[in-house]
Amino acid sequence: MKLYDFSLAPNPRRVRMFLAEKGIEVPMVQVNTREREQFSDWFQEINPRGTVPVLELDDGTRISESVAICRYFEVVHPEPPLMGRGATDSAVVEMWNRRAELEGMAAVGEVLRNTLPMFEDRAVAGVRGGVPQLAALAERGRASFGRFLDVLENRLIDTPFIAGQAFTIADITAFAAIDTALRVEMTVPQSCPNVLRWQSEIANRPSATA
């Protein structure tokens, strides 16, 4: 088994945090996406989509998509549960993880991909070129990220963690999104004290440096 990873990319980090929380060690292979290594011949054979992370199992099965990789480890290594346990809890965790991803991480991604010079002409992940950046979409992403922080603030008034009483994959996704947002100068404002409290707690977990 091996995990194709890149230490500077936001999505592989989600998987690394997940593994650290479970105490699982997996051999890693770095794919330097800042040097376009995801488009190299060797990695195109691993994942033609050109994204990391990818988990390669011993039987040759290759799994892309961060949450799908986490799902694999959740089943083979259920403790501690990070994706919920039982029907209601699993659904609540999945709901919040999706919100953290679709409203948080996706908004940050819209800003990054449509502003950073390294993504010029390839504003959609996995595409080699021909997709120009849209300044208006970056602006929309900034507004979406602000709304996401408001949702989180409202949620974290009532619960210590995003999905409820326990740390889960939803915290990992939201934390990674907020941390990635720093790259485009988006920070949690003082008007979100509960998000700041939660963010500081997550940052103190050993997995935060994974």
Next chain:
Amino acid sequence: MKLYDFSLAPNPRRVRMFLAEKGIEVPMVQVNTREREQFSDWFQEINPRGTVPVLELDDGTRISESVAICRYFEVVHPEPPLMGRGATDSAVVEMWNRRAELEGMAAVGEVLRNTLPMFEDRAVAGVRGGVPQLAALAERGRASFGRFLDVLENRLIDTPFIAGQAFTIADITAFAAIDTALRVEMTVPQSCPNVLRWQSEIANRPSATA
């Protein structure tokens, strides 16, 4: 238990197909998003995000997000499995469902939300206004959808269903995406014979009319 649904919206349809495949009947409440009922006072109490579907359990728990709702039913009613069984299979299904959603449904959504007059000034789901449509993003969505069909075609050369040998939630998501694409005149081209074969098979399942 009840499901807040709207019969003309793409995402609630995914849940209805999922339930039909499992033979589960759930009382439905219609929320007419074409008349902005998702922003009404009564529904804002159910789901402040203003999206359907929402599953309300007897203990009062409310679950938004289509896939999270499906997860609930997968756990309480495992037969037939639609989200995989065992670690590898579950991860492979999740990977393909996410690709169908993030590359397929999201691309269709980009086109719809940024072109249809009904979404003028609210091009992001759940937002009441102030988000203008971006013609360039609709165009990008059309290109992304084309790439998604190429991925599907390549996949369906080797397997009868998207995630492998069995019908799963990934087929539901991709089918709903392709069907929704018709609303903005995007169809599967003759150059994708395997997608056309698969699409016709899914359309013949009883769940396709759910």
